[in-house]
Amino acid sequence: MFKRIFNNQQPISLKWKWGILLFVTLTLFGFFSSLIYQQNALNIQLNQIQANHQYFFEAAINYLESMDEPIQRTHFQSVLDEANNNDLNNTHDSTLEFLTYFESNDIVYRFFNEKQQLVYETQHINLNPVEYSDSLKRMDVNNQMALVGSTKIISENTGESVGSFQYIVMPQLFDDIKSQMQNNLYVILIGIILFALAISFLLIRLFLRPLTYLVNSLDLVEAESLSQLRVRKPRSTDEWSDLSDHINRLLDKIDNYVKHQKQFVEDVSHELRTPVAIVEGHLTMLNRWGKEDPEILEESISASLQEITRMKGLVQEMLDLMRADHVDIDYKDEITEVYSTIRQVFNNFVMLYPEFQFYLDIESDPDELYVKVFRNHFEQIFIILLDNAVKYSTDRKEIHVALSTSVTAIRVAVQDFGEGMSVEDKDRVFGRFYRVDKARSRDKGGNGLGLSIAQQLVKSYRGEIWADSVLHHGSIFYVEFPILSDTRQIYKSKQIAKHKSL
Missing domain, CATH: 3.30.565.10 (Histidine kinase-like ATPase, C-terminal domain)
Structure with a gap:
């Protein structure tokens, strides 16, 4: 098929033209719709994640504001010792309980003393100083998007600053979400392609069924009698129905024309047979023995001229009749x-x-x-x-x-x-x-x-x-x-x- 198409031996079928156009249109529409949907879904999911972590961030701030002592590294050293001994369930240190409650590989906690010196961080991360804010903001961390919140901790009991706290949602969480969304997009795209193929095939088959029927019906013109061949009118009242009516009227005219032409030829043959036979008879008679008899010669010539005049008038009338079919154009x-x-x-x-x-x-x-x-x-x-x-x-x-x-x-x-x-x-x-x-x-x-x-x-x-x-x-x-x-x-x-x- 492709060899035929590229060699231009035959025109591309209307079925292929419309099918490819419909397939490409549906695929592009589905693809861009999926992209828009995926982007909206991703934004919704990111906003939901940001809202959830905002809640955790505020909860951590409320938890830390209950501290009376300034944040120090020695405080976190005991936390690390307890964690290394795998005895977290038996500890009653409030900071340890806080860290284990929010423990996650996707979250980094950083604690600073009053002099903005780093005291403790759950994971090492290079991050420039961040302005204090009570809400998480999207920022670039190592050229990747992350959620970062930084705030000063004020003790509720003493009213004094005990340090500052940073809450960082690592980019890996967003990368995982984006990767999952991308995989979903591939699956959706494959589904769109299969759906577009099926819909294109079914719609083209449905839309072109009347045209295929018309073509098959007209192919029978050479095989069957024209007087018995007509196109079946579709059930729906649309352009196909109008086309069927026009074709049937055209077939009626052609059938009538063929019948008239056939009758016309038969009638002309019949009408010309008699004068031709008369002229032939007179000429044969003259050729045999009538040339020497002036009376017979004159009679034969007169009769022949009369018949020829009549044939001339008949031919002229036939021409007038044929021309009468085209007067509305000429x-x-x-x-x-x-x-x-x-x-x-x-x-x-x-x-x-x-x-x-x-x-x-x-x-x-x-x-x-x-x-x-x-x-x-x-x-x-x-x-x-x-x-x-x-x-x-x-x-x-x-x-x-x-x-x-x-x-x-x-x-x-x-x-x-x-x-x-x-x-x-x-x-x-x-x-x-x-x-x-x-x-x-x-x-x-x-x-x-x-x-x-x-x-x-x-x-x-x-x-x-x-x-x-x-x-x-x-x-x-x-x-x-x-x-x-x-x-x-x-x-x-x-x-x-x-x-x-x-």
């Missing part, structure tokens, strides 16, 4: 003024089909009303609908166009009084290459892609399109777009259009 800043565009398309059809009666019904006609649609596409949508109305009109050659507005949207309706559609046809009329009457549509030059293109364009611009129809009584196609009310967006789009024209 034309995101385009806007169109509704009334002038509708009137222009309407007037063009009035001129092209004089045998039809066209009616335009507009509820209101403000100066400007904009939708966020590219003008060419807006025109193309209504050209398709009007052309479809013309093709499927029968005896009653009458077409109505109505435009209405609401607070947030505009709606355009195109009505014909032709063949109409059954319920089944109405549900499928926007499908690619679908024709209600395929024989009649082919005669009129239809490929069944117009309404699919219109629907895709409308949806790409966040609009809606639908149809109402009664068989043998005509159809009404509705198109609805949200009104663009942001004047800043209108101004920006106008400036962009002006710049393009320049």
Whole structure:
């Protein structure tokens, strides 16, 4: 693993990155927390020791103040003799009882006479003169911390000074405590490392479990049918749940896209098969024997050109349909003024089909009303609908166009009084290459892609399109777009259009 990491053959796993980061974070947090705790505990323990020895120091002072005689070395000589004879339990010397009561290797007692001459000390220690104080103070003794207290002894009976006394808590006591605390810190640090490892492993495993599941699920895309594969939504409502929803919606779109592409290829293959076969048949006939017959030659060329023209129109419609999927990206800043565009398309059809009666019904006609649609596409949508109305009109050659507005949207309706559609046809009329009457549509030059293109364009611009129809009584196609009310967006789009024209 480390060889792979250092050779940079593959990126480091997110599990390792987060795991190491979490482990280091927990370890450092635990380590510094332990240091702070240990320091506080050490200070508390030192303060407790100082308080305890302060009590002993004051008790010793009270004990020594009961003496009447000045402190002398001969007095301590008898103490030493008794101690050497190991007969401490039988002695009744008050000073001896005092020394044995406070006897400890961690404590040093020093006695001075009235002239500040050292009379006796329980352990030899080099200590400079210390100011008198009734409380123990932390001082350096041989470059180590010790507690030192020094006071003058005043006899309670005579009121005179009998000498002075020093109470010293040796550094060894503090060194032992610090050593014990340091050992405890090592044990705690080992525990913190083990705890951080366990917590990091469990948390990373828990946090990345949804991601691992997502990766494993997406790995199945190549192995299983996309239509049957979806990501299970986690129980919790959080970012993982949102990600699962987004991935499932993406899989739905991909599945729908794949199905449409497959159907699209099948339909195109089917639609092109007939004209290609016709052109091939005519060319084969001409190649065999028809070249010498001018009538057959003219008929074959005319039929071939007609089929090629139809194939050209089919290819153009397929390109329009493919481009309609990207209009929200390619034309995101385009806007169109509704009334002038509708009137222009309407007037063009009035001129092209004089045998039809066209009616335009507009509820209101403000100066400007904009939708966020590219003008060419807006025109193309209504050209398709009007052309479809013309093709499927029968005896009653009458077409109505109505435009209405609401607070947030505009709606355009195109009505014909032709063949109409059954319920089944109405549900499928926007499908690619679908024709209600395929024989009649082919005669009129239809490929069944117009309404699919219109629907895709409308949806790409966040609009809606639908149809109402009664068989043998005509159809009404509705198109609805949200009104663009942001004047800043209108101004920006106008400036962009002006710049393009320049």
